[in-house]
Each structure stands twice: as structure tokens, then as C-alpha cells.
Amino acid sequence: MGLGGGGELSGWGRGGWGAGALGGGVGGCRGPRAALTGSPAGLVSRGGRDLALGAATPGWRRQRGATRGALARAGGRLRPLLRRQARALCAELRSHGGAPLDPFEVFPFHTCSTIGRLLFGDLMPPEAEVRAFTRCVVELLEVWGRASVRALDLLPALRVLPNPGLRELLRLVERRDAFVEAQIRRHEASPQECPSPPGDTVLGALQGRDPGVRGGPLSPPRLHMALVDLFIGGTETTAAALAWAVAFLLHRPELQERLRAELWRELGPTGTPQAGDAGRLPLLHATVTETLRLRPPAPLALPHCARRHTSVAGIPVPAGSILVPNLLAAHQDPDTWDHPEAFLPERFLAPGAPWRALVPFGCGARSCLGEGLARAELFVFLGQILREFRLEPPAPGLLPCLQVSAGTVLRCPPFRVRMVPCQPPA
Ligand code: 3QZ
Numbered sequence: 337m338g339l340g341g342g343g344e345l346s347g348w349g350r351g352g353w354g355a356g357a358l359g360g361g362v363g364g365c366r367g368p369r370a371a372l373t374g375s376p377a378g379l380v381s382r383g384g385r386d387l388a389l390g391a392a393t394p395g396w397r398r399q400r401g402a403t404r405g406a407l408a409r410a411g412g413r414l415r416p417l418l419r420r421q422a423r424a425l426c427a428e429l430r431s432h433g434g435a436p437l438d439p440f441e442v443f444p445f446h447t448c449s450t451i452g453r454l455l456f457g458d459l460m461p462p463e464a465e466v467r468a469f470t471r472c473v474v475e476l477l478e479v480w481g482r483a484s485v486r487a488l489d490l491l492p493a494l495r496v497l498p499n500p501g502l503r504e505l506l507r508l509v510e511r512r513d514a515f516v517e518a519q520i521r522r523h524e525a526s527p528q529e530c531p532s533p534p535g536d537t538v539l540g541a542l543q544g545r546d547p548g549v550r551g552g553p554l555s556p557p558r559l560h561m562a563l564v565d566l567f568i569g570g571t572e573t574t575a576a577a578l579a580w581a582v583a584f585l586l587h588r589p590e591l592q593e594r595l596r597a598e599l600w601r602e603l604g605p606t607g608t609p610q611a612g613d614a615g616r617l618p619l620l621h622a623t624v625t626e627t628l629r630l631r632p633p634a635p636l637a638l639p640h641c642a643r644r645h646t647s648v649a650g651i652p653v654p655a656g657s658i659l660v661p662n663l664l665a666a667h668q669d670p671d672t673w674d675h676p677e678a679f680l681p682e683r684f685l686a687p688g689a690p691w692r693a694l695v696p697f698g699c700g701a702r703s704c705l706g707e708g709l710a711r712a713e714l715f716v717f718l719g720q721i722l723r724e725f726r727l728e729p730p731a732p733g734l735l736p737c738l739q740v741s742a743g744t745v746l747r748c749p750p751f752r753v754r755m756v757p758c759q760p761p762a
């Protein structure tokens with residue numbers, strides 16, 4: 337329950353999260369331009385041309401459809417790409433030689449690289465540039481979530497005061513845009529005989545290189561914002577979920593053993609987990625699912641705006657209301673889940689598990705476009721990590737804190753883990 341009717345709720349037209357909710361939804365569904373001028377939401381989105389924050393205009397709908405189609409088109413690259421990136425991830429983890437490491441120092445670069453290769457193919461900038469861009473994206477979300485910056489969307493009157501957070505946000509948005517623009521230009525400059533980007537990359541599809549993909553080509557600002565959405569939406573979120581899985585598994589060494597047994601039994605000495613293997617690797621699939629249940633990376637999803645009068649779970653919702661779906665609460669509803677606060681992947685192995693009560697990617701018009709990618713990435717990366725390493729605390733009994741804290745992305749409090757190789761590297 338709780339989120340029924342999500343399909344009818346769409347169109348977020350005001351700057352910033354929660355603004356409409358606190359402002360009583362007045363004008364919540366108006367066009368983006370006027371309301372966004374000068375607000376953080378307007379500044380980061382080229383005037384509202386962003387899928388997460390923009391109002392549900394016909395242009396927004398086209399942009400969402402085209403982005404969805406382009407991601408699907410690039411999906412053909414996903415299998416080999418994930419195998420390669422999982423190997424690179426494990427090589428970096430192995431380079432620590434079993435010494436304690438902070439997983440959040442390692443994971444975001446690999447989720448960001450995965451997005452980059454889906455967007456642009458193999459013509460990617462040098463690793464150091466991607467690492468710098470990853471840091472930029474992580475900092476950007478941190479500044480975006482700061483109370484002093486959120487407040488500007490809530491109380492426009494504050495915008496006349498100097499705000500160091502806002503200055504930092506603008507500096508990061510500039511770096512963000514410079515990186516994305518540089519990638520687009522790099523492809524424009526590629527030689528005639530090998531046209532780039534290929535039609536089966538997200539950029540190629542959005543530029544209309546593949547007539548089979550509906551929606552494209554997009555206008556330059558919409559194209560730019562679609563790429564930004566994918567980079568930001570796919571970097572910290574997936575890395576955070578992966579880090580949560582590691583943190584939970586540190587608390588359950590015996591479950592790690594069972595996962596390792598499943599991986600070795602099904603894959604033999606040389607196989608690697610693949611996105612389509614959920615049926616063969618039910619415990620790994622259940623572990624990813626349970627991680628997304630307990631710690632959905634975007635716990636408050638995105639605000640939705642009711643386009644017409646409706647109701648949610650029997651509560652009337654007048655047209656123009658802004659609704660913020662609390663996914664974290666829905667996932668711990670004691671009417672649905674036994675021991676709602678416990679990390680128990682086994683619950684999904686039992687028949688009749690309430691799969692349908694899960695909404696880690698939201699639903700309706702603002703649901704996550706990267707759901708398939710995120711699920712595949714978590715499954716393959718976590719599977720490969722568990723196949724190659726035993727996860728151990730930095731010192732006996734020094735287990736990570738599993739407390740949630742406020743933030744745009746639900747991140748685990750900083751912790752360290754020893755990744756001890758449990759097989760000779762292949
Ligand atoms: C956690 C608003 C909403 O659901 O420069 O990762 C660009 C656009 C500032 C994408 C916030 C899409 C931050 C976090 C999925 C989530 C900026 C953007 C948008 C960013 C993400 C935002 C979002 C997402």
C-alpha cells in the first residue's frame with residue numbers, strides 16, 4: 337500500500353524537493369521556467385530541462401521517452417561492459433592486499449565508468465579525468481543536499497543573501513557541464529571514416545543516429561541534461577547500495593559463506609556472474625533485493641505532483657498537491673514485513689514473499705530510468721566481489737554502523753573493510 341496511484345501523479349514543476357509539500361502545493365504544476373529562475377533547482381537544470389526536477393511538459397515527456405529508448409538501445413553493450421568493469425573493480429580491491437579500505441573510495445569510480453561507457457562507448461577520457469569527474473558528482477550531491485541550499489528552494493526570499501553553499505554548487509555545476517560538453521565535442525571531432533558515437537551508445541541514440549529509437553534527436557540543452565541525469569543518477573546511488581550490501585554482509589559471515597558456495601557451485605572455477613543469472617543465483621539475487629529494501633538509495637524518491645484530483649490509500653489528494661513517496665517507510669511497514677528492520681535476504685527465498693511491496697526505484701511518471709542497469713550492476717559487482725574476496729572487519733568485532741542518516745542519497749556511515757582474496761586471482 338502507500339504508493340498506489342503513483343501512475344496518476346506526475347509533473348513536478350517547482351524548484352526543489354519538498355518545496356511544494358511545504359508550500360501547500362500552490363502552483364506546483366506550473367511550467368518550470370518562471371518558478372525556477374534563480375533557484376538551485378533552476379541553476380542545476382538549464383532552466384528546468386532536467387528529468388528529475390522538470391515539470392511534465394510535452395518536451396519533458398519526449399526527453400524521458402528518448403532517454404529510456406537510448407538506454408534500452410545501449411543495453412546490448414551491458415553484459416561485456418559489466419564483466420569488464422567488475423574485473424577492474426576487483427583488481428583495484430585486490431591491490432589493497434587485504435588491508436582495510438573504505439569501499440566508498442573505490443565503488444563510485446566504477447559505477448561512474450559504467451555509465452560513461454554506456455553513454456559514450458569506448459571513446460572515454462583518461463582514467464584520472466573520470467576519477468576527478470566522479471569526485472565532482474559526489475560533491476555536487478553533497479552540496480545539493482545541504483540544508484542551506486535546500487532552504488533556497490523553500491524560501492526564495494533567502495536568495496538575496498550571500499550563500500557559500502550556492503557558490504560551491506555553481507562551481508561544481510560548471511565542472512560537471514564542462515566534462516559532459518567535452519565528451520560531446522570529442523565525438524563530434526572524431527574522423528569521418530569512423531563516425532562516433534556509435535548508434536548503440538546513449539549519446540548516439542539521443543543524437544538520432546539510430547532511426548529505430550523513438551524520441552530522438554533531442555535539443556542540445558535537453559541532450560546535455562539527459563546525460564547529466566544519467567551520470568548523477570547512476571554514480572553515487574549504485575555505489576551506496578553496493579557499500580550497504582558489504583556493510584550488512586560484514587555482520588553476517590555465515591551468509592557470506594553460503595553466497596560463496598552458491599557462486600562456486602553455479603559458476604565453476606572460471607565463470608563470472610551475469611545479469612541474467614538471478615534464477616541460478618537466487619541467494620545473490622535475494623541479497624541485492626534485501627539491500628534495496630532496507631536501504632533504497634533515494635529514500636524519498638522524487639516529489640510527484642497530482643495532475644488531477646485523486647486519492648492515495650483512501651486519502652483524498654487535490655489536484656496540484658505535491659507528494660513525496662517515503663520508500664524507506666513503505667519498505668519497513670510491519671503489516672507487510674516480518675522483522676522489518678532485520679537484514680534477512682532469506683525472506684525472499686520463501687514462497688509468497690511480498691515482492692510487490694517493493695518500490696526501491698519509485699513508480700509512475702518519475703520512476704528511475706536506470707533500474708535495469710542498477711539491478712544488473714549490483715548483481716554482477718557484488719557477485720564478483722563475493723566470489724573473489726572474504727569480507728572481514730578491519731579488527732575483530734569492529735563492525736560497521738548500519739544507522740541511516742539524512743541525505744539525498746542514503747549512504748552508510750563511513751567504515752572500513754578488509755577484502756581478503758579467497759582464491760588465486762584468475
Ligand atoms: C537520488 C538534481 C534526483 O534520485 O546538478 O540521483 C543535477 C539532476 C544537482 C539529477 C539529484 C537524478 C542534483 C539526485 C536521480 C536520485 C545537479 C541533478 C538528480 C540530482 C538525480 C540533481 C537525483 C537522483
